[in-house]
Every structure is written in C-alpha cells, then in structure tokens.
Amino acid sequence: MGFPGTWMTTSESMVYRVVPKCACSTIGQIMYYTDHGQFFDGDIHDAREGLHKWAMEDSQPLISDNVRNHKSLAFTCVRNPYTRILSSFFDKIAGIQRNGQRYRGNLLPQLSQKYGINVDGDFNQIEMFRRFLLFARDTIRFRKPMDPDIHWSAQSGHISTFILNGGRYDRIFWTEQFNEGMQSVLDGTELPHPINLAEIPRFNESAGHGPKRAHPVKDFFDDLSMHLVYEIYKKDFRLFKYDFENPANKMPKGQIDLDEVHAKLGR
Template structure:
C-alpha cells in the first residue's frame, strides 16, 4: 500500500501525513519554507519539486525508507468533524474551484439531480437555503462512505481516521497529532522537536487557505446545520474521529477538543 498522502521535507527533517481540510496548505508551506526560506509560489498541493510527496514517484523510495526506519519526526493534524464537513461542503460543493469550474465536473449536477441540493452561484451572491442543502449533502456523504454509491467517497469528507490509519497500517508511527483548533501551539511542538535549515517563526507565517473566497460564506452558527438526524449521520460516519481525536459529539457548537489524544490508542485502533 505504501504511504499515500505523505509529505516529507527534502532535508528529511520531518514527515507529515496530509489530512484534507485540516490546515494542510499551511503545513505544507511551513515545511517548504523550513527548507528553502521562501514559500512555494502557488498552492502547495500543485508543487512538483522542493517537497517530497508520495504522489511523486521519485519521492516514494525516500519516504518509504525514512518512515520504515522512523528516521524523522512524524506528525499529522486533525479538525473537529462538524467544522470539517461544513468546510468541505462550502468549498468543494458550493465553491468555484481554482480552475474556474465546479469541483469534479459532474459531481454538483449529480447532487442537484439525485439529492435536490442547491448550491447557489456567484451571479446571485450564492443565495440559497444553506441548512437544507447541507443536510442533503450530508446524506450523500454518508451514502458514499457507507455504500460507495453513487460514487466512491471523496478524500475531503472521508473520515480522518481512515487517512491517518493508512500511515500506521503500512508501518509508520506518529510522534504527534496536532489540533487545527490549537494550530500554533501544536505546530510549535513539532518545530521544537526537529532541526530545520531555515528558522520558522510561526507568528509570522500567514495562513494559507486555498479554498477561501471562491464560494459562499457560512451564514449560520455551526450548530444550526445539525439537527438530530444530521447528528445521527455524523456519528455513523465519524464516530472514530470523535472518539480517537477527543472532539465533542454532543455539542456541535463546541469546536475545541475536550481532551488530549492518546497516541498509543490511535496506533492500536488504526493499525488494521
């Protein structure tokens, strides 16, 4: 299986398992900067040099050797499942992507036809019933994850535990799992454990958000999007994420983790 979604600095100072919608653009740029003293010009997901990625064939052997021997500090980053799925909806379903088109071509028309979702458009200021459409999208996300219909689940809304678990089941071990909600503290704890070629001052690092500004803004508090049925679906899809990464399932209004992550428990439960 290898190590899909794994990035490593060219200096091999640190290894990172990407989890979509969990500050991955900012983390990738910090890694790039820590080697080169400059940020990648563009979306870090588009880089093909300056950062080792499993998706680049020439990087695979180096990543595999490093992770198998646990030569470098390895980490990942998680986010509250309620805010993560909302972010996926507003970015990938409602938003216009960097190429000026809708995400995945025929995905949005499929959702409009099969699930009755509305997404609005830039011409009308993205006016639509966000709560009703989001809840229908959540039903679609559940169908893709549970039954792989009408399509395979997308990386942006498949469970964090699934992404994080591939690294473990292939023989990797994490030294740290950072909370998006406590990003600077978590990222500083990573930097404190590695040696970088360039000094990284976190307070001076901008937030890189490739999804910002090309879709509608969330019009309501997080908790308004989740009624009893929505919360039932969230538990069905993401119960492992809530349990392992210590997020508050009972209160969608509380985005902060309610405890510390037990790394040993994560490794045991996601090893298979």
C-alpha cells in the first residue's frame, strides 16, 4: 500500500502525512519555501515539481526509503472534528470549486434526491448541514450511497496508514495552535531556507469556495448531531484530545500522546 497522502521536501528535511481540511495548503507551502526560498505560485496541491508527493510515481521510492528508515522528521496536523466537518460541508457541498464546478460533479443532485439537501441561494445552513452529517455518517459507517470522501473521513484513518506501513510520527500538532506546532517541526529540522511563521500568509485554498458561515459552531450541533459526530469521530476526539461535550470549545483539552497514537492506530 505504501504511503498515500504523504509529502516530502526535495531536500528530505521533513515528511508530512496530509490530513485534508487541516491546514494542508499552508503546510505544503511552508515545506516548498524551506527548499526553494519562495512559495509555489498557485495551489500547492497542483504542484508537480519542487515537492515529493506519493501521488507522483517518481517520488514513491524516495518517500518509502525515507519513511521506512526514519531518515527525516515526520509529522502531521489535526483539527477539531466539529469544525473540520463543518468546513467540509461549506467547502465541498455548499461551495463552488476552483474549476468553477460543484465538487464531484453529480454528488449534489444525489444528495438532493436522497437526503433533501439544497444549498441554492439563501438556504437554511443548520438544517442542510445536519442532513449532510447524516450522509457523511452513512458513507463512513455503511459505505453507502458511496465510499467516504477524504475530506470528511476520520483523521485517525488517514494518520493510521502511515503507521501501518512502517512509518513513525515525531510530531502531531493541532491547527488550533498552528504556529507553535509548526515551529516545533521547523526547530527539529535543518532547513536550506529558514522561514518566519509570523510573517507568512495563510494559504487557505478553500476560502471563498462556499457561503460564509452564518452561525457559531455550537448552533449547528444539537444532541442528535453530536451523537452522529461522536459515532464517526470517536477515535479522533480521544486520541487528539478534543472536547466532545462542548462543540463551542475548539481547543484541545490535553496533550497528544504519540505512543498512544502509534499503539492504537498501528494495529
């Protein structure tokens, strides 16, 4: 299976397991900058040179050798499951993508027919999000009406493939404390081009794709919605120390235990 979703700097200074909707655009641009002294001109997901990616065949043997021999600092980044699933809805379901199209083409008509989801005009954001949440649960638990999408499948699932295939993380940090976490990665590596995190732009490639969220996070989650979120993301809450009881609290409640993560996701 190898290391899907893994990026590595061309200098092999660091290895990153991408988790969608967790600052991956910004992290990719930082990695690119530390090798080249400038940011990639465009969406880093479109870069086909200047960064090794598992999706590019020529990069695979280099990434495999590095990860299996733990030659570089390996890391990933996680996000509160409540805000991550909300972001997925506004970007991928309610939004228009970079190519001017709806995400995955015929997905929205299918959601409209089977779940009554309508995101045209001034729609009821809370009601439509809760219907989407039911759909997301069905894809993850029952793989119906489709396989789960990478943008709303559990973070623990993404992160586990790296461990199961022979990798080990040196850092896992939170998007909610991004600068501190990313700085700990940079401090643990030798960089061709140092970078000042306080001065870089945020490369949020999904910003502007969808309508602006009209309510606080907690308003989207009633008792049933919280139950569905916990059913889908129980491991994410537990391993990455987020607060399931309070959707209004996006901050973690404790420190991530790397040994626990490797033990529980490496089985």
